[in-house]
Amino acid sequence: MTGEAAPDEGAADGSERPAVGYALDGPVAWLTIDRPERRNALSAEVRAGLWTGVRRFRDDVDAAVLVMTAAGDRAFCAGGDLKEMATETLRVPPPDYLPQIGRNIEIDKPVIAAVNGVAYAGGFLLTQCADLVVAAEHARFAITEAKVGRGTPWAASLPYLLPPRVVMHMLLTGEPVSARRGYELGLVNEVVPADQLRAAAHDLALRVAANAxxxxxxxxxxxxxxxxxxxxxxxxxxxxxxxxxxxxxxxxxxxxxxxxxxxxxxxxx
Structure with missing residues (x-):
């Protein structure tokens, strides 16, 4: 990341890195899911870190724009942690299961998703809640819940972002959409080579932050x-x-x- 500020240090006991890091680089806050070995899945720890991060951004007077991204080059977020769900036999997710900007938390400052890999299920939801999306060329977007018998109540607002038949195809098939196709559909604002993703997202954030x-x-x-x-x-x-x-x-x-x-x-x- 160009000029990246030092990320938050490890867990409270100093034993390991946090599941989600928050770093301020000038007026741009970076919120990074940091569990690439688990495809940045939405475990309880990651979800708690996302909640902490978006609230911190909301209240951070020095942060004008948030960039949400993830570690590694395979996954932005592969969705829910299915092993954890199976262990806990999760039924209906509670309203605060995941921060959904504009639905269960209000953030009046702009949010950019820098998608560095697959954004599936809950990972797709995170990009849906962003105001702008910059994607690496190899990124993929999918609503995969039908493949694992889960639900998508949050898709109720998707026809506002995408044509209804596109939404229907994504929901019924669970098949992924490429970054380039996402750009053609208006789901993605910019598609860039993977090694330029952070710089492109940072540049976009600075251009927004420079305005009134x-x-x-x-x-x-x-x-x-x-x-x-x-x-x-x-x-x-x-x-x-x-x-x-x-x-x-x-x-x-x-x-x-x-x-x-x-x-x-x-x-x-």
Whole structure:
């Protein structure tokens, strides 16, 4: 990772690395699942680490953008830990089983998924919850629950992101979609060689972080309005949300900086 900050140190007792690491590199926070030997599967430890990480990002005033990724080059996240599920005979997952941004936790800052390998089942869900997706050329996306008899209630919002028949095909077959096909469908924003993934995701995050923070946060909210409201109500909500931005100091700073031929100094107010 270009200029990567030192990741969190090991577990509390110093015995091993954490299952999920959090590192701040300038305005970009990196949340990294670090269990490549288990294909970064969603064990209880990984899920707890993801919850801790997204909450930390939410509350971190120095972090403008989150990049979610994973260690290794085989898997971003292969989904639930099936061995753990079999041992615990998991039935219906609780509402807080996994952080689902926009559903069971609100994060108003942008989140990017840097997909370094397969993103299956719960791993697909993590990318679904991201605002932007950068994928390595060899990455694959799949909703594999039908192959193991599990459920996908979180797929209810997928037709908002993808054409319904594409969603139906993914759900019914469990077959993977390539990174390039994901790009064609609008699921992925950028496809890059694997050795350029971190740099590409970092560059994208910096480009977002350079913009006015109030405008960025409200843009994220605006994109989701049509999924919640009829179009007429969505416009009304958008007008209400954006009024404080128009009235902010930053709304004056942008044009002033342009006139003076300098970079704007955003205050976030």
């Amino acid at each position: 923070p109030l405008s960025v946060r409200l843009a994220k909210q605006t994109v989701g309005l049509l999924a919640r409201y009829p179009v007429e109500r969505a416009y009304e909500e958008a007008e209400r949300l954006w009024e404080p931005v128009y009235l902010s100091d930053d709304a004056q700073e942008g044009p002033r900086a342009f006139r003076e031929g300098r970079r704007p100094v955003w205050k976030g107010r």
